[in-house]
Amino acid sequence: MQESIIDELKEAFRVLPGVGQKTAQRMVLHLLERDRRGGMHLGQKILEAMERVGQCRMCRNLSESDICAICDNAQRDHSQLCVVESPVDVIAIEQSASYRGCYFVLMGNLSPIDGIGPEELGMKSLADRCESNIGEVILALGASVEGEATAHYISELLKSMSVKVTRIARGIPIGGELEYVDGNTLALALSGRKPL
Amino acid sequence: MSRFNDFHSAYVLHTRKYRDTSLLVELFSKEDGRYSLVARGARGNKSKFNLQLFSPLMVSSFGKGELKTASVIESNGLGYHLSGKNLFIGLYVNELLFRVLGKFDPFENLFDRYDELLGMLQLDSFDTSALRLFEISLLADLGYGISFDIESSTGDAIVPDKFYCYVVEDGFRHLVSGNDNSKAIEGRHLLAISQGMIDLDGDRILRNIVRKSIDQLLGGKALNSRKLFA
Numbered sequence: 001m002q003e004s005i006i007d008e009l010k011e012a013f014r015v016l017p018g019v020g021q022k023t024a025q026r027m028v029l030h031l032l033e034r035d036r037r038g039g040m041h042l043g044q045k046i047l048e049a050m051e052r053v054g055q056c057r058m059c060r061n062l063s064e065s066d067i068c069a070i071c072d073n074a075q076r077d078h079s080q081l082c083v084v085e086s087p088v089d090v091i092a093i094e095q096s097a098s099y100r101g102c103y104f105v106l107m108g109n110l111s112p113i114d115g116i117g118p119e120e121l122g123m124k125s126l127a128d129r130c131e132s133n134i135g136e137v138i139l140a141l142g143a144s145v146e147g148e149a150t151a152h153y154i155s156e157l158l159k160s161m162s163v164k165v166t167r168i169a170r171g172i173p174i175g176g177e178l179e180y181v182d183g184n185t186l187a188l189a190l191s192g193r194k195p196l
Numbered sequence: 197m198s199r200f201n202d203f204h205s206a207y208v209l210h211t212r213k214y215r216d217t218s219l220l221v222e223l224f225s226k227e228d229g230r231y232s233l234v235a236r237g238a239r240g241n242k243s244k245f246n247l248q249l250f251s252p253l254m255v256s257s258f259g260k261g262e263l264k265t266a267s268v269i270e271s272n273g274l275g276y277h278l279s280g281k282n283l284f285i286g287l288y289v290n291e292l293l294f295r296v297l298g299k300f301d302p303f304e305n306l307f308d309r310y311d312e313l314l315g316m317l318q319l320d321s322f323d324t325s326a327l328r329l330f331e332i333s334l335l336a337d338l339g340y341g342i343s344f345d346i347e348s349s350t351g352d353a354i355v356p357d358k359f360y361c362y363v364v365e366d367g368f369r370h371l372v373s374g375n376d377n378s379k380a381i382e383g384r385h386l387l388a389i390s391q392g393m394i395d396l397d398g399d400r401i402l403r404n405i406v407r408k409s410i411d412q413l414l415g416g417k418a419l420n421s422r423k424l425f426a
Contacts, residue, residue, distance in 0.1 A: 017216060018215075018216045110287075110424065111210075112287055112288070112290075112291045112419065112420035112421035112423075112424070113209070113210040113222070113290065113291050113294050113420070114210075114212065115420050116420075117420050117423040117424070118423055118424070118426075119423070144248070145248060145249040145250065145278075145283070145286075145287075148279065148283060149283050149284060149287055149424070152279070152280055152281075152283060152284070153284075153424065184275075
Protein backbone atom coordinates (compact mmCIF):
# COMPACT_ATOMS: atom_id res chain seq x y z
CA MET A 1 0.00 0.00 0.00
CA GLN A 2 1.28 3.47 -0.85
CA GLU A 3 2.20 5.62 2.15
CA SER A 4 0.03 8.70 2.63
CA ILE A 5 1.65 12.13 2.78
CA ILE A 6 0.66 12.31 6.47
CA ASP A 7 2.65 9.15 7.22
CA GLU A 8 5.56 10.47 5.20
CA LEU A 9 5.52 13.74 7.13
CA LYS A 10 5.41 11.87 10.46
CA GLU A 11 8.44 9.87 9.38
CA ALA A 12 10.19 13.05 8.21
CA PHE A 13 9.76 14.72 11.63
CA ARG A 14 11.58 11.81 13.23
CA VAL A 15 14.93 13.03 11.89
CA LEU A 16 14.83 15.57 14.74
CA PRO A 17 16.60 14.58 17.96
CA GLY A 18 14.26 13.34 20.68
CA VAL A 19 11.30 13.00 18.33
CA GLY A 20 9.79 9.53 18.39
CA GLN A 21 6.69 8.16 16.71
CA LYS A 22 4.18 9.69 19.15
CA THR A 23 5.76 13.15 19.22
CA ALA A 24 6.02 13.19 15.42
CA GLN A 25 2.33 12.32 15.17
CA ARG A 26 1.39 15.07 17.61
CA MET A 27 3.42 17.64 15.66
CA VAL A 28 1.93 16.63 12.31
CA LEU A 29 -1.66 16.66 13.61
CA HIS A 30 -1.12 20.00 15.31
CA LEU A 31 0.08 21.61 12.08
CA LEU A 32 -2.67 20.05 9.97
CA GLU A 33 -5.52 20.69 12.39
CA ARG A 34 -4.58 23.98 14.02
CA ASP A 35 -1.76 25.82 12.35
CA ARG A 36 -1.57 25.44 8.60
CA ARG A 37 0.12 28.83 8.19
CA GLY A 38 2.71 27.93 10.78
CA GLY A 39 3.32 24.66 8.95
CA MET A 40 3.83 26.43 5.60
CA HIS A 41 6.19 28.90 7.26
CA LEU A 42 8.14 26.07 8.94
CA GLY A 43 8.49 24.16 5.68
CA GLN A 44 9.62 27.24 3.82
CA LYS A 45 12.21 28.20 6.47
CA ILE A 46 13.61 24.68 6.64
CA LEU A 47 14.06 24.66 2.87
CA GLU A 48 15.67 28.10 2.88
CA ALA A 49 18.05 27.23 5.72
CA MET A 50 19.07 23.92 4.17
CA GLU A 51 19.81 25.63 0.89
CA ARG A 52 21.46 28.78 2.18
CA VAL A 53 23.41 27.84 5.30
CA GLY A 54 26.92 26.62 4.62
CA GLN A 55 30.22 26.95 6.44
CA CYS A 56 32.29 30.11 6.91
CA ARG A 57 35.44 29.96 4.80
CA MET A 58 37.52 31.34 7.68
CA CYS A 59 36.24 29.61 10.82
CA ARG A 60 34.11 26.71 9.50
CA ASN A 61 31.18 27.82 11.66
CA LEU A 62 27.68 27.60 10.17
CA SER A 63 27.07 30.71 8.11
CA GLU A 64 24.80 32.07 5.39
CA SER A 65 27.59 34.00 3.76
CA ASP A 66 31.05 33.05 2.58
CA ILE A 67 32.51 34.76 5.66
CA CYS A 68 30.47 34.77 8.89
CA ALA A 69 29.51 37.88 10.89
CA ILE A 70 32.17 37.24 13.57
CA CYS A 71 35.04 36.78 11.12
CA ASP A 72 33.82 39.81 9.14
CA ASN A 73 33.66 42.07 12.20
CA ALA A 74 36.56 44.53 12.24
CA GLN A 75 35.87 45.35 15.91
CA ARG A 76 36.92 41.88 17.00
CA ASP A 77 40.48 40.90 17.86
CA HIS A 78 41.70 38.99 14.81
CA SER A 79 44.96 38.01 16.47
CA GLN A 80 43.18 35.64 18.87
CA LEU A 81 41.71 32.37 17.64
CA CYS A 82 39.57 30.22 19.90
CA VAL A 83 39.37 26.58 18.73
CA VAL A 84 36.11 24.83 19.65
CA GLU A 85 34.46 21.53 18.82
CA SER A 86 31.08 22.66 17.49
CA PRO A 87 28.89 25.71 16.67
CA VAL A 88 27.07 25.31 19.99
CA ASP A 89 30.37 26.07 21.77
CA VAL A 90 30.66 29.34 19.85
CA ILE A 91 27.16 30.28 21.06
CA ALA A 92 28.08 29.39 24.66
CA ILE A 93 31.27 31.49 24.60
CA GLU A 94 29.49 34.39 22.87
CA GLN A 95 26.80 34.33 25.58
CA SER A 96 29.49 34.59 28.26
CA ALA A 97 30.45 37.98 26.68
CA SER A 98 34.02 37.40 27.83
CA TYR A 99 35.78 36.91 24.52
CA ARG A 100 36.30 39.36 21.66
CA GLY A 101 38.53 37.31 19.38
CA CYS A 102 37.69 34.99 16.47
CA TYR A 103 36.91 31.27 16.32
CA PHE A 104 37.82 28.10 14.51
CA VAL A 105 35.20 25.34 14.63
CA LEU A 106 36.53 21.79 14.25
CA MET A 107 33.07 20.20 13.92
CA GLY A 108 34.12 17.31 16.14
CA ASN A 109 37.05 15.78 17.99
CA LEU A 110 39.73 13.33 16.92
CA SER A 111 38.06 9.94 17.12
CA PRO A 112 39.83 7.24 15.09
CA ILE A 113 37.13 4.59 15.64
CA ASP A 114 34.51 6.95 14.16
CA GLY A 115 36.83 7.71 11.25
CA ILE A 116 37.36 11.33 12.35
CA GLY A 117 40.98 12.24 11.75
CA PRO A 118 42.98 15.46 11.27
CA GLU A 119 41.68 15.91 7.73
CA GLU A 120 38.01 15.76 8.75
CA LEU A 121 38.63 18.41 11.42
CA GLY A 122 40.19 20.83 8.94
CA MET A 123 43.61 20.83 10.61
CA LYS A 124 45.24 22.02 7.39
CA SER A 125 43.05 25.11 7.18
CA LEU A 126 43.71 25.78 10.88
CA ALA A 127 47.47 25.68 10.21
CA ASP A 128 47.03 27.93 7.15
CA ARG A 129 44.98 30.36 9.20
CA CYS A 130 47.64 30.50 11.91
CA GLU A 131 50.25 31.53 9.38
CA SER A 132 48.67 34.97 9.03
CA ASN A 133 48.66 37.41 11.98
CA ILE A 134 47.47 35.03 14.69
CA GLY A 135 49.22 35.68 18.01
CA GLU A 136 47.37 33.26 20.26
CA VAL A 137 45.38 30.09 19.73
CA ILE A 138 43.07 29.29 22.66
CA LEU A 139 42.00 25.66 22.87
CA ALA A 140 38.49 25.46 24.32
CA LEU A 141 37.87 21.75 23.89
CA GLY A 142 35.96 19.24 25.99
CA ALA A 143 37.64 17.66 29.02
CA SER A 144 37.47 14.17 27.50
CA VAL A 145 40.24 11.88 26.28
CA GLU A 146 39.32 12.77 22.67
CA GLY A 147 39.44 16.49 23.54
CA GLU A 148 42.86 15.97 25.10
CA ALA A 149 44.09 14.12 21.98
CA THR A 150 42.78 16.91 19.73
CA ALA A 151 44.48 19.55 21.88
CA HIS A 152 47.78 17.67 21.72
CA TYR A 153 47.53 17.27 17.95
CA ILE A 154 46.94 21.02 17.49
CA SER A 155 49.78 22.00 19.82
CA GLU A 156 52.15 19.74 17.86
CA LEU A 157 50.84 21.08 14.55
CA LEU A 158 51.48 24.69 15.57
CA LYS A 159 54.77 24.05 17.37
CA SER A 160 56.93 25.27 14.52
CA MET A 161 54.94 28.52 14.13
CA SER A 162 55.43 31.61 16.23
CA VAL A 163 51.98 31.35 17.75
CA LYS A 164 51.19 31.01 21.44
CA VAL A 165 48.95 28.02 22.18
CA THR A 166 46.91 28.19 25.41
CA ARG A 167 44.10 26.14 26.84
CA ILE A 168 41.12 27.21 28.94
CA ALA A 169 41.38 26.41 32.65
CA ARG A 170 39.56 23.50 34.24
CA GLY A 171 38.32 23.34 37.80
CA ILE A 172 35.60 24.11 40.28
CA PRO A 173 32.34 25.55 38.89
CA ILE A 174 31.05 28.84 40.32
CA GLY A 175 28.89 28.13 43.37
CA GLY A 176 30.31 24.60 43.57
CA GLU A 177 31.39 22.94 46.77
CA LEU A 178 34.64 21.00 46.92
CA GLU A 179 33.12 17.90 48.46
CA TYR A 180 30.90 17.34 45.41
CA VAL A 181 33.64 17.83 42.82
CA ASP A 182 35.08 14.59 41.39
CA GLY A 183 38.69 13.66 42.18
CA ASN A 184 40.09 14.20 38.67
CA THR A 185 38.65 17.72 38.36
CA LEU A 186 39.89 18.60 41.83
CA ALA A 187 43.39 17.35 40.94
CA LEU A 188 43.39 19.51 37.77
CA ALA A 189 42.10 22.50 39.74
CA LEU A 190 44.91 22.08 42.26
CA SER A 191 47.62 21.71 39.62
CA GLY A 192 46.31 24.77 37.73
CA ARG A 193 46.15 27.05 40.82
CA LYS A 194 46.93 30.76 40.51
CA PRO A 195 48.64 33.16 42.92
CA LEU A 196 46.25 35.69 44.52
CA MET B 197 29.79 -16.64 28.15
CA SER B 198 29.52 -15.54 31.76
CA ARG B 199 26.36 -14.17 33.33
CA PHE B 200 26.03 -10.52 32.41
CA ASN B 201 24.35 -9.40 35.60
CA ASP B 202 27.54 -10.34 37.47
CA PHE B 203 30.24 -7.71 37.76
CA HIS B 204 32.94 -7.85 35.07
CA SER B 205 36.29 -6.08 34.86
CA ALA B 206 36.26 -3.93 31.76
CA TYR B 207 37.71 -0.96 29.90
CA VAL B 208 35.87 1.40 27.58
CA LEU B 209 37.27 1.24 24.05
CA HIS B 210 34.93 3.84 22.61
CA THR B 211 31.71 5.72 23.30
CA ARG B 212 29.25 7.23 20.88
CA LYS B 213 26.25 9.46 21.53
CA TYR B 214 23.03 7.49 21.50
CA ARG B 215 19.60 9.10 21.52
CA ASP B 216 19.27 12.26 23.64
CA THR B 217 21.06 11.41 26.85
CA SER B 218 22.55 7.94 26.43
CA LEU B 219 25.83 6.53 25.21
CA LEU B 220 26.57 3.49 23.11
CA VAL B 221 29.64 1.99 24.76
CA GLU B 222 32.15 -0.42 23.23
CA LEU B 223 33.68 -2.40 26.07
CA PHE B 224 36.62 -4.72 26.37
CA SER B 225 35.88 -6.99 29.31
CA LYS B 226 38.08 -9.61 30.87
CA GLU B 227 35.43 -12.31 31.00
CA ASP B 228 33.49 -11.66 27.78
CA GLY B 229 35.87 -9.88 25.43
CA ARG B 230 34.51 -7.06 23.33
CA TYR B 231 30.83 -6.19 23.38
CA SER B 232 28.52 -3.17 23.16
CA LEU B 233 26.12 -1.82 25.71
CA VAL B 234 23.81 1.14 26.11
CA ALA B 235 24.44 3.34 29.14
CA ARG B 236 21.11 5.09 29.64
CA GLY B 237 21.29 8.68 30.78
CA ALA B 238 25.11 8.61 30.69
CA ARG B 239 25.29 12.07 29.11
CA GLY B 240 23.09 13.76 31.68
CA ASN B 241 24.44 15.90 34.51
CA LYS B 242 23.30 13.43 37.11
CA SER B 243 24.73 10.39 35.36
CA LYS B 244 25.77 7.56 37.65
CA PHE B 245 28.16 6.21 35.03
CA ASN B 246 31.81 7.14 34.75
CA LEU B 247 32.82 6.17 31.25
CA GLN B 248 36.26 7.60 30.61
CA LEU B 249 38.69 5.77 28.35
CA PHE B 250 41.66 4.05 30.05
CA SER B 251 39.86 3.77 33.41
CA PRO B 252 39.38 0.31 34.95
CA LEU B 253 35.70 -0.39 35.52
CA MET B 254 33.39 -2.98 37.06
CA VAL B 255 30.36 -3.43 34.84
CA SER B 256 27.11 -5.30 35.20
CA SER B 257 24.53 -5.35 32.46
CA PHE B 258 21.32 -7.01 31.37
CA GLY B 259 19.56 -7.90 28.14
CA LYS B 260 19.17 -11.03 26.04
CA GLY B 261 20.34 -9.70 22.68
CA GLU B 262 23.78 -8.77 21.46
CA LEU B 263 23.38 -5.18 22.66
CA LYS B 264 23.28 -5.13 26.47
CA THR B 265 22.04 -2.38 28.76
CA ALA B 266 24.25 -1.19 31.60
CA SER B 267 22.83 -1.57 35.08
CA VAL B 268 25.86 -0.58 37.16
CA ILE B 269 29.21 0.81 36.07
CA GLU B 270 31.68 1.50 38.84
CA SER B 271 35.24 2.66 38.89
CA ASN B 272 37.67 -0.14 39.74
CA GLY B 273 40.74 1.85 40.72
CA LEU B 274 42.44 4.97 39.48
CA GLY B 275 42.31 5.60 35.74
CA TYR B 276 45.47 5.93 33.67
CA HIS B 277 46.23 9.46 32.59
CA LEU B 278 47.79 9.28 29.14
CA SER B 279 49.15 12.39 27.51
CA GLY B 280 50.95 13.53 24.37
CA LYS B 281 52.09 10.86 21.94
CA ASN B 282 51.31 8.11 24.46
CA LEU B 283 47.66 9.17 24.31
CA PHE B 284 47.71 8.65 20.54
CA ILE B 285 49.22 5.19 21.12
CA GLY B 286 46.39 4.46 23.58
CA LEU B 287 43.80 5.49 20.97
CA TYR B 288 45.59 3.34 18.38
CA VAL B 289 45.49 0.29 20.67
CA ASN B 290 41.78 0.88 21.37
CA GLU B 291 41.00 1.10 17.67
CA LEU B 292 43.09 -2.00 17.02
CA LEU B 293 41.21 -4.03 19.65
CA PHE B 294 37.87 -2.65 18.46
CA ARG B 295 38.58 -3.66 14.87
CA VAL B 296 40.21 -7.08 15.34
CA LEU B 297 38.38 -8.64 18.28
CA GLY B 298 35.17 -10.51 17.58
CA LYS B 299 32.20 -9.92 19.87
CA PHE B 300 31.99 -12.03 23.04
CA ASP B 301 35.34 -13.70 22.38
CA PRO B 302 37.10 -13.68 25.76
CA PHE B 303 40.86 -13.06 25.93
CA GLU B 304 41.68 -12.93 29.63
CA ASN B 305 45.47 -12.76 29.17
CA LEU B 306 45.12 -10.08 26.54
CA PHE B 307 43.01 -8.04 28.97
CA ASP B 308 45.78 -8.24 31.57
CA ARG B 309 48.39 -7.26 29.00
CA TYR B 310 46.23 -4.29 27.93
CA ASP B 311 46.02 -3.18 31.55
CA GLU B 312 49.80 -3.52 31.88
CA LEU B 313 50.40 -1.58 28.64
CA LEU B 314 48.20 1.30 29.85
CA GLY B 315 50.26 1.45 33.04
CA MET B 316 53.42 1.79 30.96
CA LEU B 317 51.86 4.35 28.62
CA GLN B 318 51.29 6.59 31.60
CA LEU B 319 55.04 7.05 31.94
CA ASP B 320 56.94 9.63 29.88
CA SER B 321 59.74 7.07 29.48
CA PHE B 322 57.45 4.64 27.60
CA ASP B 323 59.44 2.37 25.31
CA THR B 324 57.66 1.49 22.04
CA SER B 325 59.06 -2.06 22.20
CA ALA B 326 56.32 -2.75 24.81
CA LEU B 327 53.73 -1.79 22.17
CA ARG B 328 55.38 -4.08 19.62
CA LEU B 329 55.32 -7.01 22.06
CA PHE B 330 51.64 -6.30 22.79
CA GLU B 331 50.85 -6.30 19.05
CA ILE B 332 52.76 -9.55 18.47
CA SER B 333 50.98 -11.27 21.35
CA LEU B 334 47.61 -9.96 20.11
CA LEU B 335 48.31 -11.44 16.67
CA ALA B 336 49.27 -14.74 18.31
CA ASP B 337 46.02 -14.75 20.32
CA LEU B 338 44.10 -14.31 17.07
CA GLY B 339 45.88 -17.24 15.44
CA TYR B 340 48.46 -15.18 13.53
CA GLY B 341 51.48 -16.06 15.68
CA ILE B 342 54.87 -15.32 14.12
CA SER B 343 57.97 -17.53 14.60
CA PHE B 344 61.02 -15.29 14.53
CA ASP B 345 63.60 -18.07 14.73
CA ILE B 346 62.43 -20.46 11.97
CA GLU B 347 62.54 -20.21 8.18
CA SER B 348 58.95 -20.93 7.13
CA SER B 349 59.42 -22.97 3.93
CA THR B 350 62.13 -25.37 5.22
CA GLY B 351 61.63 -25.25 9.00
CA ASP B 352 65.38 -24.53 9.40
CA ALA B 353 66.66 -22.23 12.12
CA ILE B 354 67.18 -18.59 11.15
CA VAL B 355 70.88 -17.90 10.50
CA PRO B 356 72.27 -14.57 11.83
CA ASP B 357 74.07 -13.45 8.66
CA LYS B 358 71.49 -14.56 6.09
CA PHE B 359 68.66 -12.38 4.76
CA TYR B 360 64.93 -13.06 4.99
CA CYS B 361 61.66 -11.47 3.93
CA TYR B 362 58.34 -11.60 5.76
CA VAL B 363 55.29 -13.18 4.10
CA VAL B 364 52.00 -12.61 5.91
CA GLU B 365 50.32 -15.77 7.27
CA ASP B 366 53.44 -17.72 6.38
CA GLY B 367 56.54 -16.36 8.10
CA PHE B 368 60.15 -15.58 7.18
CA ARG B 369 61.53 -16.87 3.90
CA HIS B 370 65.18 -16.99 3.01
CA LEU B 371 66.32 -14.51 0.34
CA VAL B 372 69.25 -15.67 -1.77
CA SER B 373 70.33 -12.19 -2.87
CA GLY B 374 69.28 -10.28 0.23
CA ASN B 375 71.30 -7.14 0.58
CA ASP B 376 69.90 -5.40 -2.50
CA ASN B 377 66.27 -6.11 -1.60
CA SER B 378 64.53 -3.32 0.34
CA LYS B 379 62.33 -5.86 2.16
CA ALA B 380 65.33 -7.93 3.30
CA ILE B 381 65.76 -8.45 7.05
CA GLU B 382 69.02 -9.74 8.48
CA GLY B 383 68.69 -12.96 10.47
CA ARG B 384 70.45 -11.52 13.54
CA HIS B 385 67.65 -8.97 14.01
CA LEU B 386 65.03 -11.73 13.92
CA LEU B 387 66.95 -13.82 16.43
CA ALA B 388 67.27 -10.83 18.76
CA ILE B 389 63.50 -10.23 18.51
CA SER B 390 62.78 -13.90 19.23
CA GLN B 391 64.69 -13.45 22.50
CA GLY B 392 62.67 -10.37 23.38
CA MET B 393 65.52 -7.95 22.67
CA ILE B 394 64.16 -5.10 20.59
CA ASP B 395 66.54 -2.30 19.62
CA LEU B 396 65.78 0.53 17.19
CA ASP B 397 66.23 -1.70 14.11
CA GLY B 398 64.10 -4.41 15.72
CA ASP B 399 61.40 -1.85 16.47
CA ARG B 400 61.33 -0.67 12.85
CA ILE B 401 61.27 -4.26 11.54
CA LEU B 402 58.49 -5.26 13.93
CA ARG B 403 56.45 -2.17 13.08
CA ASN B 404 56.48 -3.13 9.38
CA ILE B 405 55.71 -6.79 10.07
CA VAL B 406 52.85 -5.98 12.45
CA ARG B 407 51.43 -3.41 10.04
CA LYS B 408 51.40 -5.94 7.18
CA SER B 409 49.74 -8.60 9.35
CA ILE B 410 47.11 -6.22 10.73
CA ASP B 411 46.34 -4.81 7.27
CA GLN B 412 45.81 -8.36 6.06
CA LEU B 413 43.62 -9.12 9.09
CA LEU B 414 41.49 -6.05 8.36
CA GLY B 415 41.17 -6.86 4.67
CA GLY B 416 43.38 -3.94 3.64
CA LYS B 417 41.28 -1.33 5.44
CA ALA B 418 43.75 0.95 7.20
CA LEU B 419 43.48 1.93 10.86
CA ASN B 420 42.41 5.57 11.16
CA SER B 421 44.58 6.23 14.21
CA ARG B 422 47.72 5.84 12.08
CA LYS B 423 46.94 9.30 10.66
CA LEU B 424 47.67 10.75 14.11
CA PHE B 425 51.31 9.76 13.80
CA ALA B 426 51.82 11.16 10.30
